[in-house]
Amino acid sequence: MRRSDREVTDKKRIEAFLAKEQVMRIAFYDNGDIYIVPVNYGYTCEGDKYTLYFHGAKAGRKYDLSKSEPSVGFEIDGDYQLLESETACDFSAAFQSVIGAGTLHLLSDKEEKVAGLNAIMKQLTHKTDWHYEDNMIEATAVFRLDVEKLSCKAK
Numbered sequence: 133m134r135r136s137d138r139e140v141t142d143k144k145r146i147e148a149f150l151a152k153e154q155v156m157r158i159a160f161y162d163n164g165d166i167y168i169v170p171v172n173y174g175y176t177c178e179g180d181k182y183t184l185y186f187h188g189a190k191a192g193r194k195y196d197l198s199k200s201e202p203s204v205g206f207e208i209d210g211d212y213q214l215l216e217s218e219t220a221c222d223f224s225a226a227f228q229s230v231i232g233a234g235t236l237h238l239l240s241d242k243e244e245k246v247a248g249l250n251a252i253m254k255q256l257t258h259k260t261d262w263h264y265e266d267n268m269i270e271a272t273a274v275f276r277l278d279v280e281k282l283s284c285k286a287k
Contacts, residue, residue, distance in 0.1 A: 140228070140284035143180075149210065149228050149284065150175055154256060156184065158277075159205035160197040169194050173208075174251030182279040184234075185248035190273045195238075198275055202236040206277065211286070225287070232282035239274045242266075248274040 140146060156173040159166055171186040184206065188194055198204075209229040217223050239245045246264060249272070254260050 140286050145286075146230065146282075146284045147177065150177075150182075150208065150230065151255075153208050153210045155208070156186065157207045158186070158194070159207070160194070161201050161203070162193070162197055167193060167197060172252060172256060174248070174253070174255040176251055182232075182282055184277040184279060185251045185274065186277070187249065187252060187272050187274045190271065195273055198236045198238055198273075203233070204236055204277065205231070205233045206279075207231045228284070228286040230282060230284045232279050234277045234279040234281070237276045237278065239276055242269055244276070245269050245272070245274040248276055 140149075154172055155170050157168050157170050159168045161167075171188070174185045176183045176185075207229065208231075209227060211226065211228040213226040215224040215226060239248055246269065249264060249269075250260055250262055253262050
């Protein structure tokens with residue numbers, strides 16, 4: 133990280149940030165193109181191992197790329213505040229962001245899919261007690277992103 137003075141290494145601060153945001157961007161490599169898609173997410177953390185979850189249709193570019201190019205990048209940002217100045221070049225911004233990379237896995241096991249969906253719903257609603265109809269679980273693609281690299285930055 134070029135600006136080490138802005139690096140956040142405090143795990144509690146990173147966790148608090150991840151817990152309050154709701155949108156993550158996933159970057160796929162697609163035969164020379166980059167495809168970035170925003171998704172709602174949920175996460176778990178065991179020790180220093182982060183796992184991110186999101187869901188979608190069992191069709192389309194995101195679904196196809198998750199199977200053919202499972203190495204992805206991701207980004208989550210928030211806490212944005214414009215810091216104004218008298219001159220244009222002195223404007224700045226306060227923010228926090230997490231970026232990283234990992235490997236996607238398309239889940240097929242019902243229990244794993246439910247765990248991933250529960251992580252997403254917890255992120256969005258702070259509730260963990262959800263019921264899913266079997267036909268909806270079957271019809272929904274649930275993705276698990278095993279995080280291999282993660283860095284956090286704030287100003």
